[in-house]
Each structure stands twice: as C-alpha cells, then as structure tokens.
Amino acid sequence: METAAEENTEQSQERKGCFECCIKCLGGVPYASLVATILCFSGVALFCGCGHVALAGTVAILEQHFSTNTSDHALLSEVIQLMQYVIYGIASFFFLYGIILLAEGFYTTSAVKELHGEFKTTACGRCISGMFVFLTYVLGVAWLGVFGFSAVPVFMFYNIWSTCEVIKSPQTNGTAGVEQICVDIRQYGIIPWNAFPGRICGSALENICNTSEFYMSYHLFIVACAGAGATVIALLIYMMATTYNYAVLKFKSREDCCTKF
Numbered sequence: 001m002e003t004a005a006e007e008n009t010e011q012s013q014e015r016k017g018c019f020e021c022c023i024k025c026l027g028g029v030p031y032a033s034l035v036a037t038i039l040c041f042s043g044v045a046l047f048c049g050c051g052h053v054a055l056a057g058t059v060a061i062l063e064q065h066f067s068t069n070t071s072d073h074a075l076l077s078e079v080i081q082l083m084q085y086v087i088y089g090i091a092s093f094f095f096l097y098g099i100i101l102l103a104e105g106f107y108t109t110s111a112v113k114e115l116h117g118e119f120k121t122t123a124c125g126r127c128i129s130g131m132f133v134f135l136t137y138v139l140g141v142a143w144l145g146v147f148g149f150s151a152v153p154v155f156m157f158y159n160i161w162s163t164c165e166v167i168k169s170p171q172t173n174g175t176a177g178v179e180q181i182c183v184d185i186r187q188y189g190i191i192p193w194n195a196f197p198g199r200i201c202g203s204a205l206e207n208i209c210n211t212s213e214f215y216m217s218y219h220l221f222i223v224a225c226a227g228a229g230a231t232v233i234a235l236l237i238y239m240m241a242t243t244y245n246y247a248v249l250k251f252k253s254r255e256d257c258c259t260k261f
Contacts, residue, residue, distance in 0.1 A: 032241040033105030037098045040234035046227025047150070048091040050220040055080045057217035058153065065200060065208050066185045072195035094231075097139075101238055104132055108245035129246040136242055140235040147228040154225050156188055157218040164209035167202065178202045 059073075059080055067073040108129060160183050167181055179202035185191060186198040200208060208214055 030102070030105030030108070030241065032237055033102050036234045036237035036241065037102045039230055039237070040094060040098045043227045043230030043232075043234055044091060044094045047146075047224045047231060048087045048227075050227065051150070051224040052084050052087050054153070054217045054220035054224060055084060057213045057220070060213050061208065061211075061217065062185070062191065064213075065204075066198055067191050067195045069196055073191050076190055101132060101136070101242070104129065105241060105245070108242075108249060126246070126249055129242065129249060133239070133242045133246050136235060136238045140232065140239055143228065143232045143235055147225070147232050150221070150225040150228045153221045154218075157214075157221060159183070160205075160214075161209060161218060164206055167206050181205070 059077055062073055062076070063070075163181060163183050167178055182199050182201035183205055184199040186193050186195060191198065
C-alpha cells in the first residue's frame with residue numbers, strides 16, 4: 001500500500017513538474033513578435049507576388065492599347081523590370097529579417113521574464129536590441145512610403161474602371177456621347193505626351209476593361225496594396241515589442257534596479 005501511494009505521489013509530482021515546465025516555456029514565447037512575424041510574412045508575400053504579376057500585366061496593357069510604339073514606353077519597361085528585381089530582394093530580406101526579429105524576441109522575452117535563472121545581460125546584447133529598434137523604425141517609415149506608392153496604380157486603374165462603368169451605364173450606352181468619354185493614360189506621367197495613341201475612347205476603352213489582363217492587374221494591385229498595409233501594421237507591432245523589451249533590459253541592467261515589471 002505504501003509503495004503504491006509513493007508511486008502515485010511521484011507520478012503526480014512528475015505531472016506537476018511537466019505542467020509547470022510547459023507553462024514556463026509558454027511564458028517565454030514572444031506572442032507580439034510571433035503575430036508580427038506571421039503578419040509580416042503574409043503582407044510581404046502578397047505585396048511581392050501580386051505586385052510582380054500586376055506590373056507585368058500593366059506593361060502588356062500599355063503595349064497593346066496605349067503605346068504601340070516600343071520606344072515610347074522603353075524607359076517605363078526598364079523601370080518596371082527593375083522594380084520586379086527589387087521585389088525579389090525585398091522578399092528575401094524580409095524573410096531573413098522576420099526570422100531574426102522573432103529570434104531576438106525570444107531572447108529578450110526570456111531575459112525580461114528571467115526564465116532561465118538570475119537575470120543577466122551584456123552591453124553587447126543591449127546594443128544589438130537597440131540596433132533592431134532603430135532599424136525597425138527606419139523600415140516602418142520606409143514601408144509607409146511603399147504603402148502610399150502602391151496606392152497609385154490602384155487609383156489609376158480605378159479611374160479607368162469607373163470610366164468604363166459610365167460607358168456601360170444605360171444613360172450613355174448606345175448614344176453618340178459614348179465615343180467622347182475617354183481615358184488619357186499620358187496624364188499620369190507613365191508614358192510621354194508624344195506616345196501614340198495614348199488616349200482611348202468609347203467602345204475601345206470598354207473592350208480594354210473587359211480583358212483578363214485589366215481585370216487581373218486591377219485586383220492584384222488592390223491585394224498588393226493591402227499586403228503593404230499589413231506589412232506596415234506588422235512593423236508597428238515590431239516597433240512596440242522591440243522598444244518595450246529594450247527599455248526593460250536597459251532598466252533592469254542598472255545596478256540600483258530593485259523593481260520587477
């Protein structure tokens with residue numbers, strides 16, 4: 001009887017130890033950094049993937065309808081090709097940077113909560129945390145610009161789409177005024193003013209809006225813009241998490257520190 005009771009006691013203590021260990025491990029998970037990493041990966045993937053395909057579709061629409069002379073949009077084609085290569089670099093960089101920030105979040109969270117014994121930190125560790133805070137702030141400001149820039153093609157495609165909706169409306173459909181409703185892509189500055197034809201009107205414009213290239217590019221630009229917005233939100237979460245962890249590490253590294261957060 002005593003042996004069975006001792007075995008039950010040992011099993012209960014072992015279960016209790018496993019439970020406490022699991023709780024301790026879960027306490028060291030940087031949930032804010034984890035959410036930000038998932039959001040950052042998703043946003044960057046949407047922005048890079050959809051943006052790359054949408055840019056290719058935009059070039060096809062320009063070449064087929066708005067600028068039949070290759071020399072008129074040669075510069076634009078080179079810029080778009082360069083932007084596609086930049087997209088590859090952005091995707092690679094943020095994949096690595098997200099993993100590094102997540103690892104840094106695990107380190108600082110464990111240090112802040114003192115999960116592994118007595119709290120210890122070094123000047124080098126605090127310097128690295130401060131560097132990530134500064135770099136994340138810089139990237140956040142840069143991605144605000146990217147988010148704003150990604151809204152420009154959405155605005156342009158929306159104007160073309162809304163013009164097509166006016167042409168399709170019962171008030172104008174079948175009337176002589178339809179051919180006077182036009183879109184001049186040259187006013188956006190993406191092709192020169194001497195580009196031919198540059199301006200599409202009436203039924204020809206409606207046919208462009210009915211093409212799969214236009215439909216696909218328009219919606220992909222919207223998704224790419226949403227991905228850029230999600231990345232901005234992820235970087236804001238990173239900012240708050242890294243700034244808080246750095247401030248706590250800085251405070252707890254003081255010799256006269258006697259307060260625990």
